[in-house]
Amino acid sequence: xxxxxxxxxxxxxxxxxxxxxxxxxxxxxxxxxxxxxxxxxxxxxxxxxxxxxxxxxxxxxxxxxxxxxxxxxxxxxxxxxxxxxxxxxxxxxxxxxxxxxxxxxxxxxxxxxxxxxxxxxxxxxxxxxxxxxxxxxxxxxxxxxxxxxxxxxxxxxxxxxxxxxxxxxxxxxxxxxxxxxxxxxxxxxxxxxxxxxxxxxxxxxxxxxxxxxxxxxxxxxxxxxxxxxxxxxxxxxxxxxxxxxxxxxxxxxxxxxxxxxxxxxxxxxxxxxxxxxxxxxxxxxxxxxxxxxxxxxxxxxxxxxxxxxxxxxxxxxxxxxxxxxxxxxxxxxxxxxxxxxxxxxxxxxxxxxxxxxxxxxxxxxxxxxxxxxxxxxxxxxxxxxxxxxxxxxxxxxxxxxxxxxxxxxxxxxxxxxxxxxxxxxxxxxxxxxxxxxxxxxxxxxxxxxxxxxxxxxxxxxxxxxxxxxxxxx
Numbered sequence: 118x119x120x121x122x123x124x125x126x127x128x129x130x131x132x133x134x135x136x137x138x139x140x141x142x143x144x145x146x147x148x149x150x151x152x153x154x155x156x157x158x159x160x161x162x163x164x165x166x167x168x169x170x171x172x173x174x175x176x177x178x179x180x181x182x183x184x185x186x187x188x189x190x191x192x193x194x195x196x197x198x199x200x201x202x203x204x205x206x207x208x209x210x211x212x213x214x215x216x217x218x219x220x221x222x223x224x225x226x227x228x229x230x231x232x233x234x235x236x237x238x239x240x241x242x243x244x245x246x247x248x249x250x251x252x253x254x255x256x257x258x259x260x261x262x263x264x265x266x267x268x269x270x271x272x273x274x275x276x277x278x279x280x281x282x283x284x285x286x287x288x289x290x291x292x293x294x295x296x297x298x299x300x301x302x303x304x305x306x307x308x309x310x311x312x313x314x315x316x317x318x319x320x321x322x323x324x325x326x327x328x329x330x331x332x333x334x335x336x337x338x339x340x341x342x343x344x345x346x347x348x349x350x351x352x353x354x355x356x357x358x359x360x361x362x363x364x365x366x367x368x369x370x371x372x373x374x375x376x377x378x379x380x381x382x383x384x385x386x387x388x389x390x391x392x393x394x395x396x397x398x399x400x401x402x403x404x405x406x407x408x409x410x411x412x413x414x415x416x417x418x419x420x421x422x423x424x425x426x427x428x429x430x431x432x433x434x435x436x437x438x439x440x441x442x443x444x445x446x447x448x449x450x451x452x453x454x455x456x457x458x459x460x461x462x463x464x465x466x467x468x469x470x471x472x473x474x475x476x477x478x479x480x481x482x483x484x485x486x487x488x489x490x491x492x493x494x495x496x497x498x499x500x501x502x503x504x505x506x507x508x509x510x511x512x513x514x515x516x517x518x519x520x521x522x523x524x525x526x527x528x529x530x531x532x533x534x535x536x537x538x539x540x541x542x543x544x545x546x547x548x549x550x551x552x553x554x555x556x557x558x559x560x561x562x563x564x565x566x567x568x569x570x571x572x573x574x575x576x577x578x579x580x581x582x583x584x585x586x587x588x589x590x
Contacts, residue, residue: 127553156249157248182250187362188254195356195359195363203412204268204271207339212560216564225264230248233259259291263316266468266537269468289532294311298311306425309482310479313475316476317474319540320537321533323537328462335558363381379431388415388416396446406449409450416445420479423480427483433486449467453467
């Protein structure tokens with residue numbers, strides 16, 4: 118009787134709550150930007166002219182915009198196109214996947230400019246935050262963690278809940294990023310720790326608190342179709358192609374940025390082959406599973422985030438990609454079903470296998486590579502440049518740096534788990550317009566969905582993303 122009555126208790130009408138949240142929060146952004154945000158010395162016309170004179174610069178080409186904007190473009194495409202289309206695999210939730218990704222990323226980058234500005238770029242004399250092109254890249258990085266968390270909640274939450282997830286996710290990110298990068302002085306150019314490990318465990322913790330015991334009532338919609346998997350593969354390819362830019366976008370100019378792109382490129386290529394190998398081995402007839410190809414092929418890029426700018430060597434990058442492709446694919450085959458069965462954790466996109474675990478491994482790989490750094494390989498000046506051993510950290514050794522890198526990974530996981538549990542408890546309040554258990558994974562709840570043409574026969578389900586996989590394996 119309770120299962121029959123439950124859908125009646127859920128009202129997905131968000132006509133008041135969603136416009137209220139969007140209008141009020143956007144007006145708040147306007148006010149806060151007016152009070153705090155200003156152009157930095159390379160984007161303010163008067164300051165830039167003075168900067169050129171004081172630094173004896175004769176050409177505008179020296180402006181940081183021309184160094185950073187190509188990387189910013191690539192990262193921006195990953196956030197809005199890559200993450201958005203990767204979430205369109207569900208047969209009836211493509212609007213929600215790409216549309217809600219668009220919504221929360223657009224809000225998140227504004228809030229991130231403020232939160233990261235207060236921690237990293239606030240002028241104590243004027244009380245203002247200066248922003249430039251690098252601030253935009255960091256804001257995209259910040260919002261990526263909330264988009265990762267959305268992957269675990271896909272199809273089970275309302276857009277109002279997603280805005281709350283993003284509000285708290287960006288806030289928590291700014292705090293843990295400040296602790297890890299500034300206080301612990303860790304290096305994490307591609308965000309294995311601060312983005313992927315944090316975002317992965319943040320989303321998993323929220324999903325665990327929001328466990329739906331009767332989610333099987335929506336099982337008919339929890340799979341993909343031929344065309345939805347093709348759309349998701351578009352997201353995969355955009356992410357895969359631009360991941361070297363993601364990991365190298367904010368590294369030091371020169372060899373560090375060059376090396377980060379090379380290492381990521383190599384690791385990504387390696388993870389594709391091992392993903393295909395394990396996917397084929399897991400099926401009795403050797404057939405590939407599109408779920409693995411869409412996701413586990415990216416694990417090498419996630420795991421290289423921290424160590425990308427270190428001298429890990431090209432073959433070291435290949436090894437990282439090789440191992441993470443295997444680990445991620447095994448996660449989709451065995452770990453995700455076990456987590457749902459025994460831990461009551463429903464992970465729609467499998468972010469545990471693509472972000473949480475590879476991000477954690479990437480943090481520890483970075484710690485090992487940092488601890489193993491030698492003056493013979495890097496040179497004295499190279500060690501100072503790569504690990505930023507200057508100022509208060511001039512006397513730090515590479516072994517100590519490795520220890521702090523490992524500690525930073527643990528901090529990111531702790532922030533993700535504890536923060537996710539708290540946010541999950543907030544989202545359990547019956548005020549957010551979330552769908553009932555028999556109405557999940559369906560765009561009809563929040564979108565005007567056009568009628569399908571009668572002349573087109575229905576596409577049969579062939580692939581449930583997580584369950585009923587490989588009964589004869």
